[in-house]
Amino acid sequence: MVVRRWISSLFSTRFLLYTNTITSCTMLCAGDALQQVISSDEGTKFxxxxxxxxxxxxxxxxxxxxxxxxxxxxxxxRGSRTLVAVKKIVCDVGVAPLFSSTTITGMALLEGKSVSAAMGEYRQKFWHLFLLDLSLWPPVQFLNFFFLPPSFRVVYVNCVVLAYNCCLSYIKHNHTLGDASSSETKG
Incomplete structure (x- = not known):
């Protein structure tokens, strides 16, 4: 009973921003850690x-x-539940580049790269990110908006984001993605 009340309070309007932020931090951490474990060779340090x-x-x-x-x-x-879900999916697919650009450029800035280099990295990896977004988010968001109440939407997305973050971390840290044009100019 106490746990149920505690969980209920976490998803109340009063604490939802904090819950969603902590969940996002946790899922980004877990996604990157999982990606490092999956892709590491023996001797590669975490x-x-x-x-x-x-x-x-x-x-x-x-x-x-x-x-x-x-x-x-x-x-x-307005409209049927299905129409509402479809409209929201279209909105989310439209905003996906904003979220992926924030992630890739933000990570690059935290690595000490310049704004120009961070944006360049995003441009190089844009199509990989966009294809990932298009293949994953429409079905995920259909389920999200069709079946879940608003207070659980970000948490649900963050659970899916665990797998997404593994892919995102791979794209971010794979230095061969999108480098075909830059290797031509170096040679």
């Missing part, structure tokens, strides 16, 4: 700084996601 930077991005992405869903839920989407 990069705690990298995971720390990914976790820190949750302090930006958590409130962004919270505000985005609050905005979507605040607009009066």
């Amino acid at each position: 990069d705690r700084d990298r995971t720390g930077r990914m976790t820190a991005m949750g302090l930006i992405l958590g409130p962004m996601t919270h505000a985005w869903y609050k905005l979507l839920d605040g607009y009066a989407f």
Whole structure:
């Protein structure tokens, strides 16, 4: 009974921003750590700084996601439940580049890169990120908006984000993605 009340209070309007931010930080941390474990070779050292930077991005992405869903839920989407879900999916797919650019450029800035280099990295990896977003988010968001109440939307997305963050971390830290044009200019 006490645990149920505690969980209920975490998802109340009063603490939802904090809950969503902490969940975002946790899922970004876990996603990067999992990606490092999956892709590491023997002898490769775990990069705690990298995971720390990914976790820190949750302090930006958590409130962004919270505000985005609050905005979507605040607009009066009219029509059948299916039509409402489809409209919200279209909105989310449209905003996906903003979230992925924030992640990639934010991580690059935390690594000490210049704004120009951070934006260049995002441009190089844009298509990989966009294809990932298009293949994952429409079905995920359909389930999210069709079946879940608003207070559980960000938490649900953050659970899916664990797998997404593994892919995102791979794209971010794979230096061969999008480098075909830059290797031509070096040669």
